[in-house]
Amino acid sequence: MGTLLPKMPPQTLYVTVRRDELQRLREERDLLRQQVNALSLQLQQAQASDKPTLS
Known part of the structure; x- marks a missing residue:
């Protein structure tokens, strides 16, 4: 079993x-x-063209 480390508070970047x-x-996001x-x-x-039609 591994050692337990105390949970660190989240850091803000x-x-x-x-x-x-x-x-x-923003332009790249819009293009994507x-x-x-x-x-x-x-x-x-x-997908629509691959579905067989029911007769």
């Missing part, structure tokens, strides 16, 4: 981000969201 970096990150939406739509279409 402060980060400074420049406005231009923040803007670039668009890509996820497009891929989700393609997946739905592929």
